Amino acid sequence: SKQKPISSGFQTNEYADAQLQEIVRKLRERATVYKEKLKDPVLSSPEGSPEASPSKKKPPPPPKEEKKEEKKEEAEAKPEEDHYCDMLCCKFKKPPLKKYREYLQLPDSIDSYTDRRYVAWLMLVTIAYNWNCWFIPLRFVFPYQTPSNTIYWVAVDIICDICYLCDLLIFQPRVQFLKGGDIISDKVEMKKFYHSSVKFRLDVISVLPFDVLYFFFGFNPAFRVNKMLKHNTFFEFNDRLEAILDKAYIYRVIRTTGYLLFILHVNACLYYWASDYEGLGSTRWVYDGEGNMYLRCYYWAVRTLITIGGLPEPQTLFEIIFQLLNFFLGVFVFSSLIGQMRDVIGAATAGQNYYRSCMDNTVSYMNTYSIPRLVQNRVRTWYEYTWDSQGMLDESELLEQMPVKMQLAIAIDVNFAIVNKVDLFKGCDTQMIYDMLLRLKSIVYLPGDFVCKKGEIGREMYIIKQGEVQVLGGPDGTKVLVTLKAGAVFGEISLLAAGGGNRRTANVVAHGFANLFILDKKTLNEILVHYPDSEKLLKKKAKVLLKAKGKPAPGPPVPQPRGLAGLFGPKQETPKMFKALLGGKGKEGLAKLLQLKREQDTEKKQGKKASKQKILKERKDEIDFTKTLKASDLLMLSEAENKPEKEEKKSVEPMTSSAPPAQNKGPTADTKPKPAVMKRETSKESLIISMSPSPTAGEGEILKVEIKEKKKK
Numbered sequence: 271s272k273q274k275p276i277s278s279g280f281q282t283n284e285y286a287d288a289q290l291q292e293i294v295r296k297l298r299e300r301a302t303v304y305k306e307k308l309k310d311p312v313l314s315s316p317e318g319s320p321e322a323s324p325s326k327k328k329p330p331p332p333p334k335e336e337k338k339e340e341k342k343e344e345a346e347a348k349p350e351e352d353h354y355c356d357m358l359c360c361k362f363k364k365p366p367l368k369k370y371r372e373y374l375q376l377p378d379s380i381d382s383y384t385d386r387r388y389v390a391w392l393m394l395v396t397i398a399y400n401w402n403c404w405f406i407p408l409r410f411v412f413p414y415q416t417p418s419n420t421i422y423w424v425a426v427d428i429i430c431d432i433c434y435l436c437d438l439l440i441f442q443p444r445v446q447f448l449k450g451g452d453i454i455s456d457k458v459e460m461k462k463f464y465h466s467s468v469k470f471r472l473d474v475i476s477v478l479p480f481d482v483l484y485f486f487f488g489f490n491p492a493f494r495v496n497k498m499l500k501h502n503t504f505f506e507f508n509d510r511l512e513a514i515l516d517k518a519y520i521y522r523v524i525r526t527t528g529y530l531l532f533i534l535h536v537n538a539c540l541y542y543w544a545s546d547y548e549g550l551g552s553t554r555w556v557y558d559g560e561g562n563m564y565l566r567c568y569y570w571a572v573r574t575l576i577t578i579g580g581l582p583e584p585q586t587l588f589e590i591i592f593q594l595l596n597f598f599l600g601v602f603v604f605s606s607l608i609g610q611m612r613d614v615i616g617a618a619t620a621g622q623n624y625y626r627s628c629m630d631n632t633v634s635y636m637n638t639y640s641i642p643r644l645v646q647n648r649v650r651t652w653y654e655y656t657w658d659s660q661g662m663l664d665e666s667e668l669l670e671q672m673p674v675k676m677q678l679a680i681a682i683d684v685n686f687a688i689v690n691k692v693d694l695f696k697g698c699d700t701q702m703i704y705d706m707l708l709r710l711k712s713i714v715y716l717p718g719d720f721v722c723k724k725g726e727i728g729r730e731m732y733i734i735k736q737g738e739v740q741v742l743g744g745p746d747g748t749k750v751l752v753t754l755k756a757g758a759v760f761g762e763i764s765l766l767a768a769g770g771g772n773r774r775t776a777n778v779v780a781h782g783f784a785n786l787f788i789l790d791k792k793t794l795n796e797i798l799v800h801y802p803d804s805e806k807l808l809k810k811k812a813k814v815l816l817k818a819k820g821k822p823a824p825g826p827p828v829p830q831p832r833g834l835a836g837l838f839g840p841k842q843e844t845p846k847m848f849k850a851l852l853g854g855k856g857k858e859g860l861a862k863l864l865q866l867k868r869e870q871d872t873e874k875k876q877g878k879k880a881s882k883q884k885i886l887k888e889r890k891d892e893i894d895f896t897k898t899l900k901a902s903d904l905l906m907l908s909e910a911e912n913k914p915e916k917e918e919k920k921s922v923e924p925m926t927s928s929a930p931p932a933q934n935k936g937p938t939a940d941t942k943p944k945p946a947v948m949k950r951e952t953s954k955e956s957l958i959i960s961m962s963p964s965p966t967a968g969e970g971e972i973l974k975v976e977i978k979e980k981k982k983k
Contacts, residue, residue: 379455380444382510388441389514392507395437398430399504402497404535409491411539411546412564420489427481427494434477434500442473469502476500519618526614530607537571537596538564544592554582555589575600621662628663629653648716655783656714659736666711674708681707685787688733694762694811698804705797710787715739715780722774728764729791733757737784742777753781763815765794765808772816 380388405423409415415423443461446453454460464470480493487493508525512518542563545556557567573581574596584590616623629650636646656663669677685707689695695703712735715721721732721739724747732739734756741760743751754760764772798805 376440376444378444378457379446379460380441382445382506383513386514388445389507389510391437391441392503392510395433395500395503396507398433399498399500401426401430402494403532406491406494406498407536407539408564411543415489415491423491424481424489430497431477431479431481434473434497437503438470438473438477442470472499472502517618519614522614523611523618526607526611533603533607534568534571534575537575537599538567540596541570541574542567544588548586548588553585553589555584555593575604577601577604625653625657625663652714652716655716659714659783659785677708678704681710685710685733685735688735688757688787691757692731692733692759692762694765694808694815697807699801702797702801702804705800706789706794709793709797710789713786713788715784715786717780717782719780719784721778721780721784721786722761724774724777726774728761728772728774731759731762731765731789732778733759733787733789735785735787737786738781739784739786740779740781742779747777751776763812765789765791765812 377385382388409423443464444457445460445464446455447460447463448454449459449463454463475496476499478496480496483493484490508521512521515521542557545567548556550557550559557563557570560566570581573579574593577597577600584593632649632653633646636649653663669680672680682704686703689703689707689710695706710733715737722728722730734754736756738756739754739758739760741751741754743749760778761774798808
């Protein structure tokens with residue numbers, strides 16, 4: 271139901287109120303529909319989007335987005351079709367016009383150091399300036415400007431004036447400047463700075479239209495002398511051009527030569543003016559009016575300024591004074607230009623001279639100490655290759671002159687991509703890697719040079735910047751195991767190995783000329799002092815690498831048994847303790863084991879316990895007994911064991927000692943004291959075996975075997 275507006279101090283429009291209520295209702299319905307869509311995205315609302323008001327007909331949002339996407343796709347597809355140009359039988363691709371417009375669009379502020387468009391504009395203004403400098407004196411002195419060709423001279427003058435005016439009004443007020451170390455790019459500030467400079471005053475004077483005086487005094491080029499005051503733009507162009515050229519010394523030589531030619535040009539104009547003042551052909555000294563007037567006067571100017579001589583003598587006072595001034599000016603200018611040319615050429619070849627000086631000093635040193643010719647040739651080869659590849663002998667000397675930030679920027683562009691590939695440094699602090707980049711040293715190796723040898727202590731990591739190295743191995747150390755190319759890394763484990771380094775396991779030789787980066791252990795430790803987290807990470811990685819490196823190489827494969835034996839595992843080796851207990855191999859050891867078992871059972875029945883020391887001694891005697899058995903004794907043993915079964919089943923009489931059998935035989939007649947007897951008896955049925963030491967030294971022990979029948983109870 272529609273709510274009536276509450277009465278207040280002002281009246282409301284009922285129609286407008288009804289429309290607002292309707293809009294609120296539709297918005298609520300729309301919100302309900304979108305809520306349902308969010309709950310179940312598969313469902314779609316059967317109702318269309320609300321219609322726009324009749325005053326503003328706008329397409330609904332979804333179709334509008336679709337149209338935008340279609341337009342983008344068309345815009346992306348059109349360049350591929352429109353950017354091809356058919357000419358005769360050829361079809362070539364040309365950049366779109368839009369890119370040209372964006373490139374040629376004048377920015378709000380111009381960076382005079384980096385903007386190439388500004389340098390191109392300065393070149394155009396410089397051409398206009400040189401036109402005025404060269405042709406204003408020429409047109410003023412020589413009769414080359416005639417009424418028939420004046421219109422052409424004036425047309426070119428107007429074009430030059432337009433260049434001056436555009437530079438004054440459009441380009442120079444947009445040039446950025448430094449103020450207190452900050453780059454000012456505000457329009458108002460840039461205009462104020464330019465308007466307060468001396469350059470602005472000279473530019474204003476250079477564009478003043480003194481050419482209007484042509485209508486009063488005729489077409490005299492002298493009225494355009496003010497155009498030569500725009501020399502600041504000329505020198506600015508020279509500085510900007512030298513900054514962007516790869517070989518700026520070539521332009522310096524050309525510019526110096528241009529200065530010399532321009533001075534000779536001005537001198538030629540002065541000579542023609544002096545000849546015209548004296549009268550052409552009036553004396554031998556002046557120009558006689560024959561031939562090409564400009565070339566004849568230029569020839570005289572060259573011979574005068576360079577003081578070649580052979581000129582006619584001046585006749586009048588004016589000619590003498592003019593000639594003296596010309597000589598003085600020629601000596602000063604020519605000597606200055608020659609000195610400047612020498613400085614330009616010397617600066618251009620300074621690096622080459624330094625290279626030659628270093629090489630000559632090295633060769634002189636080697637000759638002094640009689641270094642072998644082979645070594646001298648390798649040293650010369652290193653100098654030549656290093657200079658040809660780098661243009662300098664040591665890159666670090668050049669970078670040391672720059673601030674650390676600039677050194678880091680150059681090092682990142684040159685070396686970061688290579689160092690970032692090293693697995694050892696992945697996950698480390700980026701700033702730590704930046705510090706490490708500044709410490710890398712570049713070294714050039716000749717073909718066949720050993721980068722590292724097998725067995726030596728490794729304290730460096732190597733990164734291949736250019737060239738290849740080969741890892742040698744095999745029995746004779748000449749087999750090529752692997753070839754590492756640019757971007758590869760080796761020796762990184764040596765950086766974190768304990769004890770000052772680990773030994774190299776193979777020879778690494780340069781295959782051709784190789785340029786390597788080297789990082790030593792001492793440098794890395796100095797860096798890690800400031801990065802403890804990276805140090806912990808590197809230590810963990812080093813442990814993993816060293817553990818992986820220390821694993822033994824897998825041996826030859828064990829042959830698998832055939833048949834059913836393959837179902838069972840390999841037989842385990844007999845424990846050493848059990849081997850010691852057996853004391854032998856085969857049946858002999860087994861018999862002793864059974865014998866000991868029976869003795870233990872007999873002792874348990876009798877209830878007597880022997881001490882541990884006595885048992886060990888008895889075992890030792892038994893082992894000795896087994897070793898001293900003779901063939902006859904073994905035969906008696908075998909006969910006793912072959913008795914009838916009845917006798918074998920009889921119980922064994924307990925024999926605790928070997929004394930009773932010895933007493934039955936009676937004492938011997940020997941008066942010598944009997945040695946202590948260590949006897950061991952083994953009873954089986956009526957078989958009694960006893961052993962006693964021999965009274966004669968060195969004969970071992972005596973074995974006694976007695977067979978008695980046990981009485982039946």
